[in-house]
Amino acid sequence: MSRRLVSLTLDTLEDLPRPCRRCVFWELDPVAAERACAAGDPGLEKEAWVSQTLLEWGSCGKLAYVDGMPAGFVMYAPPAYVPRSMAFPTSPVSADAALLMTAHVVTAFAGGGLGRMLVQGVARDLTKRGIKAIEAFGDAKFGDAGDDGEPGCVAPVDFFLSVGFKTVRQHPRFPRLRLELRTALSWKSDVEYALEKLLGSMSPESLLRPVRPATRTTTS
Numbered sequence: 001m002s003r004r005l006v007s008l009t010l011d012t013l014e015d016l017p018r019p020c021r022r023c024v025f026w027e028l029d030p031v032a033a034e035r036a037c038a039a040g041d042p043g044l045e046k047e048a049w050v051s052q053t054l055l056e057w058g059s060c061g062k063l064a065y066v067d068g069m070p071a072g073f074v075m076y077a078p079p080a081y082v083p084r085s086m087a088f089p090t091s092p093v094s095a096d097a098a099l100l101m102t103a104h105v106v107t108a109f110a111g112g113g114l115g116r117m118l119v120q121g122v123a124r125d126l127t128k129r130g131i132k133a134i135e136a137f138g139d140a141k142f143g144d145a146g147d148d149g150e151p152g153c154v155a156p157v158d159f160f161l162s163v164g165f166k167t168v169r170q171h172p173r174f175p176r177l178r179l180e181l182r183t184a185l186s187w188k189s190d191v192e193y194a195l196e197k198l199l200g201s202m203s204p205e206s207l208l209r210p211v212r213p214a215t216r217t218t219t220s
Contacts, residue, residue: 001069002066003066003071005065006062007059008059008060013050016084022042024042026101027083029087030083039046039197047200049081060075060081061075061076062122065181072104072115073103074104076098076134078098079098079099082099087139088176090137090171090176091137093135093176094168098135098136100119102111102152119179122183123185124185128179133180134178137154137172137177137209138158138159138177139155139157139174140172140173142155142158160177160179
């Protein structure tokens with residue numbers, strides 16, 4: 001199984017899941033988002049946001065592919081580019097951090113370490129740009145029956161905690177979490193971890209098997 005990480009561009013934007021491709025929850029303020037949805041083509045607004053952010057700030061997303069299939073993505077930007085961020089009760093995002101807006105792993109590929117792979121890709125990118133941390137708003141009631149929020153637009157708190165984020169401002173629904181980039185960059189890759197586990201479970205004898213001399217055959 002091959003896995004690769006690529007940056008979000010106007011071309012790879014088309015590989016986002018269809019609902020996410022047309023969602024402008026984060027990219028517009030609540031009033032403008034409602035207006036875009038009423039107009040019938042929020043996908044154009046999302047494309048315009050990605051284009052402007054790429055031009056003015058640089059990379060603002062990562063996509064993960066497994067055997068060539070889109071398997072997950074994350075989007076991120078400075079909070080000034082994300083109008084919705086100010087609508088959260090635990091805002092504002094810290095001045096030294098970028099905002100991880102949303103993260104999603106396709107159900108068929110969940111549990112394989114793609115979430116951590118995506119976040120580490122973000123960490124590498126932001127470290128090169130002098131940013132010290134990533135912050136995010138998590139949904140503590142993600143998936144609850146009767147939820148009247150935006151399904152899937154705010155990633156579950158459990159996801160962020162599982163990839164190393166720590167809560168910096170508590171809230172019963174939308175806590176704000178933070179990941180120091182130096183912490184993220186100290187992670188071992190999933191491949192290294194799997195290899196370490198494999199080697200750790202093997203005895204030295206099985207790792208370094210003596211080479212047996214070839215048996216000499218004789219002819220009568």
